[in-house]
Amino acid sequence: MNPSIRRLLIAGGLIVSLSMGIRHGFGFFMPPMTAAFGWTREAFALALGLQNLIWGASQPFAGALADRYGPGRVLLGGVLLYAAGLLLMTMSSSPGLFSLSAGLLIGLALSGTTYSVIFGVLGRCVPAHLRSRAMGIAAAAGSFGQFAMVPIERGLIDGLGWIPALLILSASALLMLPASRLLVQQDQHTPGPAHHGLLLNMWRTFQSAWQEKGFRLLTAGYFVCGFQVVFIGVHLPAYLRDHGLGGGVASMALALIGLFNIFGTMLAGELGARLPKPYLLAGIYLARSLIIVAFLWAPLSPLSVGLFAAAIGFLWLSTVPLTNGVIASQFGVAHLGLLSGAVFFSHQIGSFAGVWLGGLIYDTTGSYNLVWGLAIALGIAAALVNLPIRETAAKAFAPQGA
Template sequence: MQSRPILILILAGGLISLIAMGSRAAFGLFLEPVSSEFGWGREVFGLSLAIQNIVWGLSQPFASAIADKYGSGRTLVVSGIVYAAGLFLMSQTGSAMELHLSAGLMIGLGLSGTGFGVVIGSVGRAVPEEKRSMALGIVGASGSLGQFLMVPMGQAFLSSYGWSMALVLIGCCALLMIPASAWVRGRAEDSAAAGAASLSAAIREAAGNGSYWLLFFGFFVCGFHVTFVAVHLPAYIVDMNVAPKYGAIALSVVGLFNVIGSLASGYLGGKYSKKYLLSTLYFLRAALFVAFILIPISPVTIIVFAATLGLLWLSTVPLTSGLVAVLFGPKYMTTLFGFVFFGHQVGAFLGAWIGGVAFDMFGSYDIVWWMSVGLGVLSGVLHWPIREGLTVTRAAASTG
């Protein structure tokens, strides 16, 4: 593939990630107004987003396998339609069950095809190994740029039109993913990239690899962290008697600084050990959470916290997906990253749900913040023993 088509692929994939991940990042803004209008506890909205994340995780390996077999473009088109439809139906919700079906089930299914998994696999197959880490960093940075752009846009929609019309307008933005999907094409079988002889062989090889499972459980922690913060930080800020606008500002700042973090992660991942970079990221997250818990909260500390967290936010994505390609080759990277991403989404389910349950039970998020600290340390430890190199099967294939 020539450089120009690769550039178009990266730009189109980046646009899809921008819209999909940016829209998702804005959902936390709707927790308080939707819950207040219907008289719900925060567990209801939190459970809807927890369902969204676990459905996303459960369906991600299947969406990835479909993309590997039948093509990324078709998978992205169908998923984009489902995502937009979920947003439109969410705007009309009138009961907890309707919220669970729209915000939870439908958007979760839509994210499985439009989130990082399918786009990362297409980019990973197309880009040469020496440039792959940076290309994956650009895709990750695009998702973060979406958070920076779409969270304040969502807040502006909320302030001007109310939560229902705000969701309709975000749904219109989601429709832009459909034409962009035409440029993100390709199947695993059409690729000359290194990897197992078949999809089933790739899955068997990964399932028997201890380093792959360490990646799985480590990425679980990332899902817990980012979803707890994205869903509950705006409400936590209001609880701390800080103006609600700082919730949107904080999430936007996280997105802005993660553009820097993701690009830096992609660059450093091409030069240094990915597993040690991941361990460092998780240890730094744990230290940051401790500081945020102990230092009195104010607009200044919120912005400093958000900026620092942004550098560490989705910087894990290019490193984790890059390690999958290092271990097993990029040919079936979409599917193999999809299974690792399921671990991320189990953590995301628990981060969204436990945050709501903890608040309804104890009237604060303190216990969940400390859980986040412990999990950050655990993930830092889990990445350390990963064997960062060719698997036996791939090494044999590359020399045979």
């Protein structure tokens, strides 16, 4: 890769690493915040479910704005909302206020600082034969953020308390600003004409893509990805504590997920350049279900948790470069931010369902068993719906820049 692409990947990687890394530690705030305010797990989980839903709903708009006007203002708004949301979490003494800060503000912030905006830049600047690899590297950066930030967040909570931890994270979010500036400097985006047809053009673009069966199937499969990873990411610490394993085991598990996902995501990007991406996606979803079955079947211990975390981590975000690579193959890169965001909305509906149902079913039954069963069944279904997808250019869509 030439120096400009390397600089682009460094800048985009730093942004995704911080943005994804901070949010992956939110599960550690569940015990101290619910204890401090007397909330149920369902109340805490609902706010994080709303965060994922809002993130997904606003992602197509963030992607479309970045496609049209460039990523600069979108990134700036996302970073400032992220810092403000973390700051306001310290003052969220009721579930409603917590849903406003951790749910609405951080959900909007994530839409401006994660994949659709970053992948839109990569799609414009990276040659097609390197695109899958570059997206894999950017997605792996999010995994590195999880690996690095999860133990830091737990250490801050244990050492200083949850309020100082949030204040430090709020200040840390501002470190995305210089990286955003570097990304904008490397982008090859030419601003489009300013007119009032943005929403209409978004709808027409999405409507054209939706006519393609492969796009609909890809969207359905991505729902399952969100359900599985967010349920595990948020509720695994509480699940382990319920079974007598301490916070150190949970921290180790989430860090291992992040560490192994670095390798898994980069490998997925490399394989996506050589093998059919829909088949790879089907294999990932099926493997996730088998790994969950093995985890639930084996006696629970720090060793089994570590093996589960490493295995599921290897597949954690490996769907991201492959899914976005399929979109680019079918529809080109001119609207990659918008269409990536539209598919990601389905992912986040699944995320909302996974995190919220996890809390609701636990409060109702005293167990996560039903949710684990849903995660297994949905993984098998996602494997089946990805098999018929093809990467050929869509007939109902006029791709540009493919």
